[in-house]
Amino acid sequence: MQVFITGVSKGLGKALASAYLSLGEDVIGIGRSHAFTDKNFRFISCDLENLEQVNNLDFGKLSASVLFINNAGIIGSIERISEQTSSDIQSVLNANTLAPMLLCQKIVKAFMPSEGLTIVNISSGAGKRAIPSWASYCASKAALDIFSEAIYLEEKERGRNVKIYALSPGVIDTEMQKKIRSTNTNGFSSSDAFKELKTSGKLVQPERTAQKIIQLLAEEYSGEVICSLKNS
Numbered sequence: 001m002q003v004f005i006t007g008v009s010k011g012l013g014k015a016l017a018s019a020y021l022s023l024g025e026d027v028i029g030i031g032r033s034h035a036f037t038d039k040n041f042r043f044i045s046c047d048l049e050n051l052e053q054v055n056n057l058d059f060g061k062l063s064a065s066v067l068f069i070n071n072a073g074i075i076g077s078i079e080r081i082s083e084q085t086s087s088d089i090q091s092v093l094n095a096n097t098l099a100p101m102l103l104c105q106k107i108v109k110a111f112m113p114s115e116g117l118t119i120v121n122i123s124s125g126a127g128k129r130a131i132p133s134w135a136s137y138c139a140s141k142a143a144l145d146i147f148s149e150a151i152y153l154e155e156k157e158r159g160r161n162v163k164i165y166a167l168s169p170g171v172i173d174t175e176m177q178k179k180i181r182s183t184n185t186n187g188f189s190s191s192d193a194f195k196e197l198k199t200s201g202k203l204v205q206p207e208r209t210a211q212k213i214i215q216l217l218a219e220e221y222s223g224e225v226i227c228s229l230k231n232s
């Protein structure tokens with residue numbers, strides 16, 4: 001199996017890449033940087049906010065079964081939309097929605113139907129529940145959810161062997177949560193609730209979340225595209 005993972009420099013993506021490498025899989029990281037030295041690791045440099053760079057990626061024809069994890073994501077500027085610039089909004093939608101959509105399109109074209117393809121689009125509970133001062137982030141993940149469902153139906157109509165998950169991973173102890181906690185309460189009414197998640201030990205370590213994802217993918221595919229690790 002070839003495992004593609006976007007955003008492997010830290011957080012969940014780094015933990016997923018480490019976990020798949022320790023299982024002996026070939027891992028291809030896509031992103032701005034990484035620190036892997038494993039012989040089974042390959043890196044494709046790409047800034048996912050830059051759609052020209054994303055468009056220029058070429059996977060050719062893939063010969064093995066493929067697991068493609070669109071993990072990279074940003075929370076963006078945490079403030080009310082009235083306080084944001086248009087480029088704040090654009091960055092979030094580029095990195096969280098348009099880049100994963102373009103990558104899904106490329107991989108759906110490049111995989112070998114006889115070998116099979118699994119796509120995991122890392123989503124968020126914030127794509128189902130609006131959070132003030134996260135409008136772009138919420139919208140970016142909601143769009144990723146419905147996109148994932150639509151392409152699953154397309155591939156099913158074509159009778160192809162494609163499994164697609166739009167997976168909410170739950171709250172994870174990463175840099176993203178650190179950024180959320182460091183935002184002051186004035187423009188972000190949920191600030192205290194996120195600080196409380198850390199102090200009460202409710203954040204899950206990324207390595208644990210990675211293991212839960214591997215476990216989920218090992219189970220029989222139910223065709224439920226929208227899924228969550230929250231209660232697993």
Ligand SMILES: NC(=O)c1ccc[n+]([C@@H]2O[C@H](COP(=O)([O-])OP(=O)(O)OC[C@H]3O[C@@H](n4cnc5c(N)ncnc54)[C@H](OP(=O)(O)O)[C@@H]3O)[C@@H](O)[C@H]2O)c1
Pocket residue numbers: 006007008009010011012013014030031032033046047048049050070071072073074095122123124125168169170171172173174175176177
């Ligand atoms: N943490 C949570 O509680 C939580 C909850 C729900 C969903 N999620 C989702 O889980 C995923 C992983 O988040 P995380 O918590 O692990 O975040 P993180 O620690 O901030 O890591 C994000 C990763 O994405 C990469 N990335 C960001 N912008 C990029 C760009 N323009 N081009 C290439 N790579 C880029 C980062 O690489 P650089 O080092 O280059 O920035 C990094 O490797 C995201 O999709 C996030 O929305 C997280």
